[in-house]
Amino acid sequence: MIPAAFDYARPTTVDEALRALADGGEDAKILAGGQSLIPVMRLRLAAPAMVVDLTRVTELRGVRDDGDALAIGAMTTHSDVIADPLIRESAPLIAQATETVADRQVRHRGTFGGALAHADPAGDLPAVALALDAEFVLAGPGGRRTVPARDFFVDYLTTALAEDELLVEVRVPKLEGSWGMHYEKFNRVAQAWSIVAVAAAVRRENGHIAEARIGLTNMGPTPLRATATEQALAGADAGEAAIAEAARHAAEGTAPSDDLNARADYRAHLAEVLTRRAVTAAVGL
Amino acid sequence: MTQISVRVDGAAYTDEVEPRTLLVHYLREQLGKVGTVVGCDTSNCGACTVHLDGEAVKSCTVLAVQADGSEVTTIEGIAQNGTLHPMQKAFHELHGLQCGYCTPGMIMASIDLVGDNPDPSEHEVREGIEGNLCRCTGYQNIVRAVQQAAAEMRGAQA
């Protein structure tokens, strides 16, 4: 099928994009890489009256060194994220998770900001942003505001973005030195979404785990932190037994769905197994 | 209607399109480039793969207006003066197809893969074409064809 007809705006700056969004009102939709939006428009599950295409807003593309953080422009494509030297250096977890997203064609078009704004519970990047304590910079008619990851993901496919706002960039604190990271994804077929996945960042100190941050993909309507496991790991021995014991708590406080891919209890089991693997790899065992 | 200017397989076109027109439909219906096919409604099969400014994309998941100002290469544009591209030749020689429906997309995705990775292992080829589904061949000969073409393309560069 082809999408229903819509009015089309192609701004070249953030300010122009915001004006186009305001003019479009409730029925306006932002188009980034289109790799989630165009499929749902083709199926007529979405039929926006106005589409605001960000392709030409070049200020939204690219990765900047911003002191103690990286600033990743919303329109940076998945393939540019994978190839970026700053990300490889200071936030390799993002590159590793992005490599598991979809297939090379989709990664050439799909964007970092689009994947986060879409907030699909099975999407790989929301849990990574949550684990890294990223901050989201949103622009609206009244100016800009910054929202921490834990407040950005509100519900199923729902974020803190208001209808007249757009995501400009995501600031990711640099984690270098004694930090290790790993993304562990479970799916069954090629180019598939996560059934469950775990993003882990761990800081080691003298054979111990000083701090662990663990994000869970697809264990509820939003990405979640495995808080009980993080607490059990803080100060624990960086060895297999302690990691396995802490991982037993990975599904605590989660609300995974029952669907065609997996039952909720199976997802809880996966969360434990994948957390153990992700932390073990992040620690470097 | 919105005006777009694109180069497709080396020729320049300026056309009026509806913003909702998918790139694949523009290529097939307005330009008559029917070598690029549509195999699904869900952006999964990859049959529609073309190169947009040198990168493989699913042309069913790009609006024609988004290609404005760009260079598009389809399966119809890769043979040079009647000589098949090494990737086309390898698919032909090694039987990398049966019904042939997935082939235009497979070849365009594979050329893109070899551009990034000139000597892919069997595993890397399988990962590299994960966005392209074939319901006939079982992929075995496709993987062999991509590796043979990669070898020939490396030789041509040396």
Ligand SMILES: Cc1cc2nc3c(=O)[nH]c(=O)nc-3n(C[C@H](O)[C@H](O)[C@H](O)COP(=O)(O)OP(=O)(O)OC[C@H]3O[C@@H](n4cnc5c(N)ncnc54)[C@H](O)[C@@H]3O)c2cc1C
């Ligand atoms: C076959 C296939 C397989 C896939 N597999 C995976 C996978 O395994 N893992 C995964 O994580 N993803 C997967 N994806 C989705 C992919 O990552 C998309 O790129 C991503 O979800 C959306 O990014 P986009 O730039 O294409 O956004 P679009 O489709 O353009 O937009 C998505 C939504 O976000 C909004 N939006 C986009 N940008 C902004 C912005 N700057 N400000 C405010 N709102 C904005 C849009 O209005 C829209 O609602 C897959 C997609 C396909 C087609």
Ligand code: FES
């Ligand atoms: S037609 Fe199936 S992915 Fe484009």
Ligand code: FES
């Ligand atoms: S040869 Fe028939 S689908 Fe691939």
